[in-house]
Amino acid sequence: KYNYSNDKARERLYHHLNMTSRSFAAVIQDLDEELKDAICLFYLVLRGLDTIEDDMTIDLETKIPVLNTFHEIIYQKGWTFTKNGPNEKDRQLLVEFDVIIEGFLKLKPAYQTIIADITKRMGNGMAHYATAGIHVNTTADYDEYCHYVAGLVGLGLSEMFSACGFESLVVAKRKDLSNSMGLFLQKTNITRDYLEDLRDDRRFWPKEIWGLYAEKMEDLVKPENCDKAKQCLSHMVWNAMGHIKDVLEYLEMIKNPSCFKFCAIPQVMAIATLNMLHNNYKIFTHENIKIRKGETVWLMKESDNIDKVAAIFRLYAREINKKSDPLDPHFVNIGVACGEIEQIC
Numbered sequence: 001k002y003n004y005s006n007d008k009a010r011e012r013l014y015h016h017l018n019m020t021s022r023s024f025a026a027v028i029q030d031l032d033e034e035l036k037d038a039i040c041l042f043y044l045v046l047r048g049l050d051t052i053e054d055d056m057t058i059d060l061e062t063k064i065p066v067l068n069t070f071h072e073i074i075y076q077k078g079w080t081f082t083k084n085g086p087n088e089k090d091r092q093l094l095v096e097f098d099v100i101i102e103g104f105l106k107l108k109p110a111y112q113t114i115i116a117d118i119t120k121r122m123g124n125g126m127a128h129y130a131t132a133g134i135h136v137n138t139t140a141d142y143d144e145y146c147h148y149v150a151g152l153v154g155l156g157l158s159e160m161f162s163a164c165g166f167e168s169l170v171v172a173k174r175k176d177l178s179n180s181m182g183l184f185l186q187k188t189n190i191t192r193d194y195l196e197d198l199r200d201d202r203r204f205w206p207k208e209i210w211g212l213y214a215e216k217m218e219d220l221v222k223p224e225n226c227d228k229a230k231q232c233l234s235h236m237v238w239n240a241m242g243h244i245k246d247v248l249e250y251l252e253m254i255k256n257p258s259c260f261k262f263c264a265i266p267q268v269m270a271i272a273t274l275n276m277l278h279n280n281y282k283i284f285t286h287e288n289i290k291i292r293k294g295e296t297v298w299l300m301k302e303s304d305n306i307d308k309v310a311a312i313f314r315l316y317a318r319e320i321n322k323k324s325d326p327l328d329p330h331f332v333n334i335g336v337a338c339g340e341i342e343q344i345c
């Protein structure tokens with residue numbers, strides 16, 4: 001029955017959600033009642049984990065154990081974390097993490113189990129890559145790292161969609177497609193955040209790729225290496241585009257309208273971002289380049305069914321292809337990738 005204190009707790013929970021990312025918080029709040037709280041808490045637990053992984057001011061002796069045990073921490077009433085650096089974006093979330101734990105412990109056991117399982121696997125994966133000397137070298141490492149931090153999120157969400165009955169059991173079964181949903185988002189973010197990550201001494205671009213264009217990853221920012229830098233960027237864009245076929249196949253499976261928008265909106269933002277990144281030397285000179293607000297508003301409005309989403313992917317594939325430089329070694333690859341997208345859409 002209606003429980004005032006519960007409502008107060010829920011209000012504090014959604015306050016944290018709105019603090020993390022306003023636009024996406026609105027999308028989560030549009031989800032059906034049955035899933036809304038579970039996905040809100042999944043999102044905030046993962047945001048807490050990510051805030052610890054991202055904070056380079058925390059020494060490894062502290063960071064590694066917290067990453068590895070976060071799936072147990074989320075059951076510990078009252079737990080908070082105050083060791084985050086002062087300028088860490090979501091520091092407040094961890095200072096008040098007891099609120100998240102309260103909400104997590106109110107969820108149905110089925111959702112708690114899914115969230116704890118994904119958190120365990122993600123935390124272990126993050127701890128591995130946070131260990132001194134471990135780098136993203138091969139493209140296989142790149143796929144593995146992105147699986148840990150984003151592919152697993154897709155697996156967890158698909159299990160929730162199937163568990164609550166909104167989507168068929170096939171959605172949870174197609175782990176390959178769920179994984180690609182995460183990889184497409186994460187590879188787009190990693191490609192976009194080259195300069196910011198370089199500044200924070202975080203290296204996610206695989207050496208197997210940047211090593212074809214420079215001696216050291218940081219050489220790509222030198223003006224004299226401009227052409228090589230843009231060729232490396234094309235290679236990264238092409239690598240991310242490899243997941244689009246799976247993304248569209250996954251979205252075609254999603255029938256519940258609120259689940260569909262929740263899944264489709266980040267994907268159309270990602271293809272729009274990839275289009276903005278392609279052949280855009282600014283990623284080597286400016287941080288935090290984003291698609292315009294007007295474009296995101298249009299994308300959020302236009303992503304409510306598979307036909308419109310397919311049309312958006314077809315539109316951006318054409319834009320990306322138009323911007324390709326015939327002298328770029330990946331000119332043909334990107335042309336083929338764009339052709340494929342235009343075919344399936």
Ligand SMILES: CC(C)(C)CN1C(=O)[C@@H](CC(=O)N[C@@H](CC(=O)O)C(=O)O)O[C@H](c2cccc3ccccc23)c2cc(Cl)ccc21
Binds near residue numbers: 023043157181
């Ligand atoms: C790393 C990441 C891509 C998984 C982060 N991630 C996302 O990027 C969010 C979108 C988001 O947070 N957008 C923010 C980004 C920002 O703050 O800059 C915005 O303001 O638009 O979406 C994903 C997300 C949504 C829907 C389906 C998914 C399937 C597989 C993997 C991830 C999926 C997400 C869902 C959950 Cl439950 C948790 C995290 C995420």
